[in-house]
Amino acid sequence: xxxxxxxxxxxxxxxxxxxxxxxxxxxxxxxxxxxxxxxxxxxxxxxxxxxxxxxxxxxxxxxxxxxxxxxxxxxxxxxxxxxxxxxxxxxxxxxxxxxxxxxxxxxxxxxxxx
Amino acid sequence: xxxxxxxxxxxxxxxxxxxxxxxxxxxxxxxxxxxxxxxxxxxxxxxxxxxxxxxxxxxxxxxxxxxxxxxxxxxxxxxxxxxxxxxxxxxxxxxxxxxxxxxxxxxxxxxxxx
DNA sequence: TATACTTACTTACATAAAGTAACCTTATTA
DNA sequence: TAATAAGGTTACTTTATGTAAGTAAGTATA
Numbered sequence: 367x368x369x370x371x372x373x374x375x376x377x378x379x380x381x382x383x384x385x386x387x388x389x390x391x392x393x394x395x396x397x398x399x400x401x402x403x404x405x406x407x408x409x410x411x412x413x414x415x416x417x418x419x420x421x422x423x424x425x426x427x428x429x430x431x432x433x434x435x436x437x438x439x440x441x442x443x444x445x446x447x448x449x450x451x452x453x454x455x456x457x458x459x460x461x462x463x464x465x466x467x468x469x470x471x472x473x474x475x476x477x478x479x480x
Numbered sequence: 481x482x483x484x485x486x487x488x489x490x491x492x493x494x495x496x497x498x499x500x501x502x503x504x505x506x507x508x509x510x511x512x513x514x515x516x517x518x519x520x521x522x523x524x525x526x527x528x529x530x531x532x533x534x535x536x537x538x539x540x541x542x543x544x545x546x547x548x549x550x551x552x553x554x555x556x557x558x559x560x561x562x563x564x565x566x567x568x569x570x571x572x573x574x575x576x577x578x579x580x581x582x583x584x585x586x587x588x589x590x591x592x593x594x
Numbered sequence: 595t596a597t598a599c600t601t602a603c604t605t606a607c608a609t610a611a612a613g614t615a616a617c618c619t620t621a622t623t624a
Numbered sequence: 625t626a627a628t629a630a631g632g633t634t635a636c637t638t639t640a641t642g643t644a645a646g647t648a649a650g651t652a653t654a
Contacts, residue, residue, distance in 0.1 A: 371522045372504060379577030380507075384498035386612070390486060393494075402631055408485045412613065417632060438621060438630060448580045455572040462569055463493030466562045500641070516602055526642065531603055552601060552650060 382426050383452065387411055387419050392428065392449060393456050399432075399444035428452070496540050497566065501525055501533045506542065506563060507570050513546075513558035542566070 383389055390409050394400065400408075406416050420443060423429035428449040434440040445452075497503055504523050508514065514522075520530050534557060537543035542563040548554040559566075 372508070373574075373577070374583055375577045375581040376507070376574055377504065378583065379573065379581045380503050382581075383573070384500070384503050386498070389494050389498050390491065393490070394486070403629085406631095412615090413632060414614085414634090415612065418612095441631070451576055451580055455569060455576055458569040458572050459493065459497070460487075460490055462565055463487070463489045466565055467489040467493045467496075469488055469492065517600090520602095526644090527603060528605090528643085529641070532641095555602065 382422075382428070383455075385419070385422070387415060388423060389456075389459075391416070391419055391423065392445065392452055395429065395443060395445045395449065396453055396456060399442045401440065401442055405443065423449075496536075496542070497569075499533070499536065501529055502537060503570075503573075505530070505533055505537065506559065506566055509543065509557060509559045509563065510567055510570060513556045515554065515556055519557065537563075 383392070387409070390411075391405060394405055394408055402413075402416065402420075405411070406413060409416075411419075420429055420431070424431055426448075427446055430444050430446050430449075432442045432444065434442065497506070501523070504525075505519060508519055508522055516527075516530065516534075519525070520527060523530075525533075534543055534545070538545055540562075541560055544558050544560050544563075546556045546558065548556065
């Protein structure tokens with residue numbers, strides 16, 4: 367007896383996309399195909415988690431991994447159609463954050479201590 | 481030196497909304513103000529986490545908590561303007577999930593064992 | 595009066611996920 | 625020969641989540 371009133375597809379979609387880092391990775395890939403280390407630097411995520419999350423997203427059919435056997439090998443991650451279809455979600459999210467999110471004041475960068 | 485290329489507001493917004501359960505709670509409250517136990521039942525979330533997450537969201541100015549000193553006391557959670565402003569995000573998310581998410585086949589419900 | 599019930603939580607504890615740092619492999623360059 | 629780079633993996637610590645039981649205030653019931 368399932369008394370949940372939430373659409374199970376919506377629940378599943380949310381679980382995939384709202385997993386820690388997943389949204390930011392997809393958002394980053396909406397800018398175009400990118401290599402592992404580019405994403406790693408852009409998001410300041412650890413290799414361990416990036417690797418894990420890219421595998422998850424590939425498994426969900428959202429991210430595609432292409433190997434270019436150059437030397438040195440180049441591996442590019444990009445979005446599938448399913449991944450690109452998320453663009454409107456992130457567009458609306460960008461609108462919301464730019465209207466409603468204000469940053470905590472961070473201590474002014476001090477070149478001596480930071 | 482911050483070499484991250486991601487807009488910090490976007491990052492912060494994502495961190496708030498994509499925290500486990502937060503999205504589903506907001507989505508649920510978009511249907512209208514609701515009491516604790518209604519959300520708990522609808523989402524099948526534990527009281528412990530629901531309580532914690534509602535406090536987070538209240539702290540972020542997304543959720544409002546109203547106490548009606550009836551007997552027994554009634555406490556209603558609802559969205560603030562900031563919370564309501566997330567509606568388009570969830571609308572796009574709903575479109576995406578209905579187009580692209582398919583459910584894993586779950587074992588046919590057996591009234592004797594389930 | 596004692597017991598039980600309801601809502602809205604909180605506490606205690608086990609498990610899972612995330613974060614951090616060091617290491618690996620293949621190849622390239624100094 | 626040593627150092628550097630990409631794309632990871634392994635080992636370990638910390639934090640978050642899940643689960644179950646307990647609490648407090650206010651009825652309602654026996």
